[in-house]
Amino acid sequence: MTRDELQDKIITILTEDFEFEQPGLDDNLRDDHNFDSIDAIELLGKIELILGVSLSREEKEKAMTIRTINDIVDYIETIENSRNK
Amino acid sequence: MKRRVVITASSAITPIGYDKNEIIHSLRQGKSGVAPLRDDGLLTKHIHSHVFGTVDYPIDYGFKRHFTKTMGPVAFYACQVAKDVLESSGLEEDFITSGRLGVAFGSTHGSPTVQRDIYKTFFNDLDSKFSSIGAVDYLRSMVHTTAVNITRMFGITGRIIASSTACTTSSQSIGFGYEMIKYGMQDAMICGGADEYDTTTVAVFDNLLACSVNFNETPECTPRPFDTKRDGLVVGEGGGAVLLEEYESAKKRGANILGEIIGFSCNNNGGDLILPNLDGITATLKLALKDAEIQPGDVDFISAHATATKMGDVIEAQAIDAVYGDGPLVTGLKSYMGHTMGTCGVIELILTMYMMEQNFIAPTLNLENVDERCSMLRHTRELTGTTTRIAAIQNFAFGGVNTCLLLKNGRDLNA
Numbered sequence: 001m002t003r004d005e006l007q008d009k010i011i012t013i014l015t016e017d018f019e020f021e022q023p024g025l026d027d028n029l030r031d032d033h034n035f036d037s038i039d040a041i042e043l044l045g046k047i048e049l050i051l052g053v054s055l056s057r058e059e060k061e062k063a064m065t066i067r068t069i070n071d072i073v074d075y076i077e078t079i080e081n082s083r084n085k
Numbered sequence: 086m087k088r089r090v091v092i093t094a095s096s097a098i099t100p101i102g103y104d105k106n107e108i109i110h111s112l113r114q115g116k117s118g119v120a121p122l123r124d125d126g127l128l129t130k131h132i133h134s135h136v137f138g139t140v141d142y143p144i145d146y147g148f149k150r151h152f153t154k155t156m157g158p159v160a161f162y163a164c165q166v167a168k169d170v171l172e173s174s175g176l177e178e179d180f181i182t183s184g185r186l187g188v189a190f191g192s193t194h195g196s197p198t199v200q201r202d203i204y205k206t207f208f209n210d211l212d213s214k215f216s217s218i219g220a221v222d223y224l225r226s227m228v229h230t231t232a233v234n235i236t237r238m239f240g241i242t243g244r245i246i247a248s249s250t251a252c253t254t255s256s257q258s259i260g261f262g263y264e265m266i267k268y269g270m271q272d273a274m275i276c277g278g279a280d281e282y283d284t285t286t287v288a289v290f291d292n293l294l295a296c297s298v299n300f301n302e303t304p305e306c307t308p309r310p311f312d313t314k315r316d317g318l319v320v321g322e323g324g325g326a327v328l329l330e331e332y333e334s335a336k337k338r339g340a341n342i343l344g345e346i347i348g349f350s351c352n353n354n355g356g357d358l359i360l361p362n363l364d365g366i367t368a369t370l371k372l373a374l375k376d377a378e379i380q381p382g383d384v385d386f387i388s389a390h391a392t393a394t395k396m397g398d399v400i401e402a403q404a405i406d407a408v409y410g411d412g413p414l415v416t417g418l419k420s421y422m423g424h425t426m427g428t429c430g431v432i433e434l435i436l437t438m439y440m441m442e443q444n445f446i447a448p449t450l451n452l453e454n455v456d457e458r459c460s461m462l463r464h465t466r467e468l469t470g471t472t473t474r475i476a477a478i479q480n481f482a483f484g485g486v487n488t489c490l491l492l493k494n495g496r497d498l499n500a
Contacts (some may be wrong), residue, residue, distance in 0.1 A: 019149065019150040019151075020148060036152050038154060038155070038220050038221050038224075041152070041220030041221075042154070042219065042221070045219065045220070047142050
C-alpha cells in the first residue's frame with residue numbers, strides 16, 4: 001500500500017468510524033477532534049486489521065505519542081518496515 | 086435537617102409510548118405495549134414465552150460519537166431520558182456542573198447486548214490474532230454504565246448512586262436520591278433506570294416457570310395481574326428519569342412542580358432470594374407511611390408491583406389488605422407494558438404522576454376475573470375519573486428487596 005493509499009484509508013476510518021469533520025493531515029487529534037485515549041486504543045485495533053498482524057505491547061505503547069494523521073501514517077509505515085526486515 | 090423533595094421534570098421511554106400524551110392515550114384507551122418476542126438468533130427458539138414489552142418505535146437520539154462510544158443500548162435509553170429532564174427543567178449549566186446535582190441511576194445488569202458480544206469472542210475465539218474486544222466494551226457493558234454515561238454527557242460532578250437490584254433498581258434510585266436531598270447531601274438528583282431488549286432475562290424467568298406462556302398468539306392479553314388466568318410475567322424494556330429538587334430552591338427558581346416524594350422505604354426479606362415474603366412486604370408498606378408521617382387512609386391510589394405471577398400477586402394483595410384494607414384503588418400498570426425490570430419503578434411512578442395530573446386512574450388491563458385470593462382489594466376495573474392526593478408505588482425484587490415510594494400530587498405546590 002502506498003503512503004497516499006494508507007493516508008486515504010486512515011482518513012476514511014477517522015471520518016466514518018470516529019465522526020471527524022474535514023480532518024487535516026496536521027490537525028491536533030485531541031484538540032481539534034476530541035480524540036482521546038479510548039479512541040487511540042480503538043484505532044490500534046483497526047490498524048491491526050489493516051496490517052493483518054497483532055501489535056505487541058511495546059508497539060502499542062509507541063503509538064501513544066501520536067498527535068496528527070501524519071503521525072499515524074508514519075507509525076504504520078514504521079511498523080511495516082520493522083516487520084519486513 | 087429534613088428538607089422537602091419535589092419532582093420538577095420527568096421522561097419515560099415505554100412500550101406504550103415515549104411522548105407523555107401518547108402514554109396517557111394508551112392508558113385511557115387500554116392499549117397494550119406487549120408484542121411478539123423478537124428473534125435474537127441465539128436464545129429465542131429455546132424460550133417458551135414468546136411475548137415481550139417492546140419499544141418498537143424509532144427514537145431520534147442525535148448523540149455524537151464522542152458520547153456514544155462508551156454507550157451500550159441501555160445507556161442510550163438512560164441518556165435520552167436524562168437529556169429530556171434536564172432540557173425541560175430549565176436548570177442552568179452552572180448548577181448542572183456545580184456538584185450540587187447528583188445522579189442515581191441503574192439497570193439490571195448493564196448492557197447484556199455488549200456482554201454477549203464479548204462472550205462470543207471468548208467462546209468462538211474470533212479474530213484471535215487481533216484485539217477483538219473493543220477498548221470500551223467494559224465501559225459500555227458495566228453495571229453502572231447508565232449513571233456514568235449520564236454524568237459524562239452532561240458534565241455532572243455530584244454524587245453517583247448506581248443501584249442494581251433487579252426490579253427495585255429505579256425505585257431505589259428515586260428513594261436514595263430523595264434521601265440525598267432530604268438530608269442535605271445534594272440539592273438535586275437525576276433518578277431513574279433503564280433496561281434494554283434482552284432475551285437472557287426472559288430465559289432466566291422462563292426457566293423458573295415465571296414467564297407467561299399461554300398468550301403467545303395474543304400478546305396483548307398478557308400479563309394479567311390479579312386475574313384467575315394469569316400465568317406469569319412478561320419481560321419488557323424501557324427507560325425513565327425524574328429530576329428531584331429541594332422544594333424551596335425549586336419554588337424560588339419558579340420550577341413547575343409535578344409532584345412531591347413524601348416517603349420512601351426499603352428493606353429486605355432476610356431469607357429466600359426468590360419467594361415473595363408477606364412479612365417483608367407488609368413491613369415495607371408500613372415503613373413508607375411512617376417515613377411520610379401519614380396514615381393509610383391518606384393514600385388514594387396504589388400502583389402495585391403486580392407482575393402477574395401466581396404467588397407474587399397473592400402475597401402483595403395480602404400485604405395491601407393488611408395495611409390499607411379496601412380503601413385505595415389498586416392498579417397493576419405492568420398489564421400495559423410488561424415488566425420493564427430495572428426501570429419499572431420509575432416508569433410506574435411517572436405514569437402515576439401523569440394520571441394524577443389528568444385526574445384519572447387507569448384500570449388493570451386483562452383483569453377479567455379477579456382471583457378470589459386477591460379479591461379483598463379495591464381493584465381499578467374501569468377507567469376512573471378521580472383526584473388522587475397521595476399514591477404509593479410498590480416494587481419488589483429478586484434478592485428479597487422491597488421498596489415503596491409515596492408520591493403527593495404536585496398541583497397544590499405550584500400555588
